[in-house]
Amino acid sequence: xxxxxxxxxxxxxxxxxxxxxxxxxxxxxxxxxxxxxxxxxxxxxxxxxxxxxxxxxxxxxxxxxxxxxxxxxxxxxxxxxxxxxxxxxxxxxxxxxxxxxxxxxxxxxxxxxxxxxxxxxxxxxxxxxxxxxxxxxxxxxxxxxxxxxxxxxxxxxxxxxxxxxxxxxxxxxxxxxxxxxxxxxxxxxxxxxxxxxxxxxxxxxxxxxxxxxxxxxxxxxxxxxxxxxxxxxxxxxxxxxxxxxxxxxxxxxxxxxxxxxxxxxxxxxxxxxxxxxxxxxxxxxxxxxxxxxxxxxxxxxxxxxxxxxxxxxxxxxxxxxxxxxxxxxxxxxxxxxxxxxxxxxxxxxxxxxxxxxxxxxxxxxxxxxxxxxxxxxxxxxxxxxxxxxxxxxxxxxxxxxxxxxxxxxxxxxxxxxxxxxxxxxxxxxxxxxxxxxxxxxxxxxxxxxxxxxxxxxxxxxxxxxxxxxxxxxxxxxxxxxxxxxxxxxxxxxxxxxxxxxxxxxxxxxxxxxxxxxxxxxxxxxxxxxx
Numbered sequence: 109x110x111x112x113x114x115x116x117x118x119x120x121x122x123x124x125x126x127x128x129x130x131x132x133x134x135x136x137x138x139x140x141x142x143x144x145x146x147x148x149x150x151x152x153x154x155x156x157x158x159x160x161x162x163x164x165x166x167x168x169x170x171x172x173x174x175x176x177x178x179x180x181x182x183x184x185x186x187x188x189x190x191x192x193x194x195x196x197x198x199x200x201x202x203x204x205x206x207x208x209x210x211x212x213x214x215x216x217x218x219x220x221x222x223x224x225x226x227x228x229x230x231x232x233x234x235x236x237x238x239x240x241x242x243x244x245x246x247x248x249x250x251x252x253x254x255x256x257x258x259x260x261x262x263x264x265x266x267x268x269x270x271x272x273x274x275x276x277x278x279x280x281x282x283x284x285x286x287x288x289x290x291x292x293x294x295x296x297x298x299x300x301x302x303x304x305x306x307x308x309x310x311x312x313x314x315x316x317x318x319x320x321x322x323x324x325x326x327x328x329x330x331x332x333x334x335x336x337x338x339x340x341x342x343x344x345x346x347x348x349x350x351x352x353x354x355x356x357x358x359x360x361x362x363x364x365x366x367x368x369x370x371x372x373x374x375x376x377x378x379x380x381x382x383x384x385x386x387x388x389x390x391x392x393x394x395x396x397x398x399x400x401x402x403x404x405x406x407x408x409x410x411x412x413x414x415x416x417x418x419x420x421x422x423x424x425x426x427x428x429x430x431x432x433x434x435x436x437x438x439x440x441x442x443x444x445x446x447x448x449x450x451x452x453x454x455x456x457x458x459x460x461x462x463x464x465x466x467x468x469x470x471x472x473x474x475x476x477x478x479x480x481x482x483x484x485x486x487x488x489x490x491x492x493x494x495x496x497x498x499x500x501x502x503x504x505x506x507x508x509x510x511x512x513x514x515x516x517x518x519x520x521x522x523x524x525x526x527x528x529x530x531x532x533x534x535x536x537x538x539x540x541x542x543x544x545x546x547x548x549x550x551x552x553x554x555x556x557x558x559x560x561x562x563x564x565x566x567x568x569x570x571x572x573x574x575x576x577x578x579x580x581x582x583x584x585x586x587x588x589x590x591x592x593x594x595x596x597x598x599x600x601x602x603x604x605x606x607x608x609x610x611x612x613x614x615x616x617x618x619x620x621x622x623x624x625x626x627x628x629x630x631x632x633x634x635x636x637x638x
Contacts, residue, residue: 207401208392219364255306263312325350425474441546446483466521469512561609
């Protein structure tokens with residue numbers, strides 16, 4: 109049956125058509141998002157929810173979304189989605205951060221021009237029949253120093269445009285490497301240095317615990333006298349009351365704000381101050397940007413629902429369609445390895461280490477790690493998936509670490525999972541053969557070659573004669589057919605293991621009969637989602 113998507117906000121007809129063309133059953137109700145009670149009533153019918161800003165995907169809505177797999181936000185801001193609730197429920201939340209990058213960057217540049225030349229006030233004065241040339245003395249941008257806080261996707265475009273205006277650009281961004289700074293033609297500096305040197309300051313960072321009030325009263329006081337400040341990123345990055353006081357005192361020469369701590373902003377300390385330009389969150393408000401993000405979210409959601417490709421997810425590692433084709437077997441293997449560990453472990457797991465060797469170490473390790481953790485957690489909670497598993501692991505206090513290394517053995521690549529509990533360590537390794545099928549290649553340090561089946565039996569025993577015969581006889585007596593039989597041992601007369609792939613679930617009687625022989629230390633039926 110085709111996946112079903114609800115569009116509860118105003119998206120373009122072209123976006124609706126993308127869903128239809130991809131074979132998605134789409135329900136376009138552009139005003140439904142404003143009716144939270146109606147949305148709550150119907151949301152359980154859908155696999156996907158496409159929204160803008162009017163729809164509020166609250167915890168209550170998400171709890172009622174029994175079939176929902178993905179929420180797509182046409183735009184960059186997802187303040188209207190309870191991401192924590194979605195992650196716990198295993199629902200991917202994706203946005204479209206690139207569809208409005210140019211538009212938002214251009215708005216920041218426009219706001220910088222507007223405040224530099226006092227264009228809005230000059231326009232209002234001229235409309236009023238005045239001719240006040242001497243009143244609106246501005247400043248040039250050429251030769252001035254622009255301080256960019258946040259040199260990511262949008263910030264780097266602003267840097268490029270500012271360099272085209274012959275400005276000197278300095279940037280503060282903890283994630284900006286020296287190589288990238290050189291590539292985009294900026295000087296990387298610390299925040300205090302930026303505050304001291306910048307003639308204009310523009311912000312391009314998300315609102316997080318680290319960036320909230322980044323331009324606090326204390327930091328604003330460190331700015332160069334006559335600075336002009338532009339914020340087209342997020343409200344809450346600047347102490348608006350402190351900025352208003354510095355504007356009144358003349359320390360700050362001007363400000364241009366498109367976003368505010370409280371929106372819609374009907375009152376604000378910055379309103380009605382001279383040389384303060386304000387707009388109602390117009391950063392992404394161009395015809396091109398609105399169309400771009402709508403088309404992008406439709407493509408992204410369709411890709412995920414139809415192929416499993418994940419792009420621009422905020423609560424799960426992204427996996428492109430190309431990566432999904434190559435990584436599919438490795439993601440499945442990672443899930444099987446984790447699921448084996450989960451089924452074999454009946455005490456709390458304190459730590460998980462995942463080793464990626466050879467060719468797999470160059471793949472999307474975040475996605476493979478999420479698949480492994482999901483496999484582990486599924487043993488105790490079948491509803492867990494790659495989205496919710498890391499949340500569950502964090503809630504349980506499980507420490508997750510990864511290691512990658514160059515090819516170190518006979519296999520071109522393999523994954524090894526090791527867990528630590530209060531009483532033991534347990535490990536398993538696997539690889540993907542050229543036929544695309546996952547294989548287990550090592551358990552407890554013992555080398556094996558086992559195909560993964562839906563129903564399996566794991567046993568441990570001392571390496572003595574008669575084990576194979578006993579297993580075959582008892583399973584045959586209980587009408588269990590063996591599809592694949594793998595043996596391994598540490599050394600002669602030492603510990604040995606067997607891993608059997610069988611055609612049907614193992615009857616309880618077969619398990620009891622095997623245990624009753626006294627030959628086996630462990631007899632464990634296993635199931636895998638193959």
